[in-house]
Amino acid sequence: MKKTITIATRESALALWQSRFVADLIEANTPYKTELLPMTTEGDQRLEVTLNKIGGKGLFLKELEQSMLAGEADIAVHSMKDVPADMPEEFQICAVFQRADESDAFVSNTYDQLHQLPPGAVIGTSSLRRQAQLLALRPDLKVRPLRGNVNSRLQKLDDGGYDAIILASAGLQRLGFDARIKSRLTTPDWLPAVSQGAVGIECLQDNHDLAAVLKQLADVKTWQCVKAERALNLKLEGSCSVAIGALAEYHADNTLSLKAGVYSPDGKQSIVTQQQGYDPEELGQYVAEELLSQGARAILDLAN
Structure with missing residues (x-):
C-alpha cells in the first residue's frame, strides 16, 4: 500500500489550487x-490591517509549520513569495516548481493601462513594493x-471601491481570471516580488528521505532563480515591511542575471x-551588496 x-x-x-497542483x-x-x-492562518484572519503592521507574510506559514512539527502534516505548499528569506532552522524548502507568469497585473473595469488613470484615481494594494x-x-x-483573497479583492473592485487594483498575474491565471488582466507591469519599469510566480514545498529539515524524493520533482532553472x-x-533583511523587487532569469549559457531594486514607501527614492x-546564492548576495553600497540601507530604513 502506498x-x-x-x-x-x-x-x-488559490492556496488549494496550488496544493492540488x-x-x-x-x-x-x-x-x-x-x-x-486545509487550515486558516493568522494572516488570513487578520484582514483589517496590512501585513507589515502585524508580523509580515510569515503569518501565512506559522500554523502550517506547527502542523508539521506536531506530526499532523508532512509538507506544506506555498507561494514562494510568501516564504520569508530567514526560515526557522527546523524547516527547508525541498522543491520549487516551474515558475508561472512573474508579473503584476493591472486590473480595472474602466482603464486598460496604468498611465490611463486620471489624477487622483484610487488604486488598491497592500504591498509596500x-x-x-x-x-x-x-x-x-x-x-x-x-x-x-483574489476573489474578494476583485469583488471590492467591482463594488466600486477602487478605480484599479494590482494583483499577481499568476494567481489570476491559476484561478481562471485571465480576462481580468488588462495589462502587465514588467521590467524595465517594474519589478515583481522576490520569487513571485513560483510554488514550492516546505518540509522538516530532518525529513531526509521525503525531501530526497520531492527534490526530484523540482524545476532546476526556477529553483536557481528563486535561490x-x-x-x-x-x-537585505527583506520582508513585507520594506519595498524590494527582484527578478532572476536563467540563460542558455547557464548564467543567471539578477535585477533588483529597493524603493522608499513614497516612491521618491x-x-x-x-x-x-x-x-545563485553568490549572485544574490553580490547584488544585495551593490545595492547597499549605493545607499539602499537608508532607503529600507525609511519603512521601519
Whole structure:
C-alpha cells in the first residue's frame, strides 16, 4: 500500500489550487498518495490591517509549520513569495516548481493601462513594493489598502471601491481570471516580488528521505532563480515591511542575471541594479551588496 503524504495548506481558493497542483505531481511521479489538510492562518484572519503592521507574510506559514512539527502534516505548499528569506532552522524548502507568469497585473473595469488613470484615481494594494513603484510612476494616484483573497479583492473592485487594483498575474491565471488582466507591469519599469510566480514545498529539515524524493520533482532553472532572489532578500533583511523587487532569469549559457531594486514607501527614492553570475546564492548576495553600497540601507530604513 502506498504511503500517504499529508499536505498542509491555507484554505483560500488559490492556496488549494496550488496544493492540488503539487499533489497531482507527487501522485504522478512518486509512489506516494496525498491528502490535503486545509487550515486558516493568522494572516488570513487578520484582514483589517496590512501585513507589515502585524508580523509580515510569515503569518501565512506559522500554523502550517506547527502542523508539521506536531506530526499532523508532512509538507506544506506555498507561494514562494510568501516564504520569508530567514526560515526557522527546523524547516527547508525541498522543491520549487516551474515558475508561472512573474508579473503584476493591472486590473480595472474602466482603464486598460496604468498611465490611463486620471489624477487622483484610487488604486488598491497592500504591498509596500507595489505602492512604492506605483507612486514612483504615478505620484498623483491615491493608493489604498486592499487585502483578502483574489476573489474578494476583485469583488471590492467591482463594488466600486477602487478605480484599479494590482494583483499577481499568476494567481489570476491559476484561478481562471485571465480576462481580468488588462495589462502587465514588467521590467524595465517594474519589478515583481522576490520569487513571485513560483510554488514550492516546505518540509522538516530532518525529513531526509521525503525531501530526497520531492527534490526530484523540482524545476532546476526556477529553483536557481528563486535561490538567487532569496539570497538577495536575506542579505537585505527583506520582508513585507520594506519595498524590494527582484527578478532572476536563467540563460542558455547557464548564467543567471539578477535585477533588483529597493524603493522608499513614497516612491521618491529608488536604487536599481543588475548583475550576472553562475552561483545563485553568490549572485544574490553580490547584488544585495551593490545595492547597499549605493545607499539602499537608508532607503529600507525609511519603512521601519
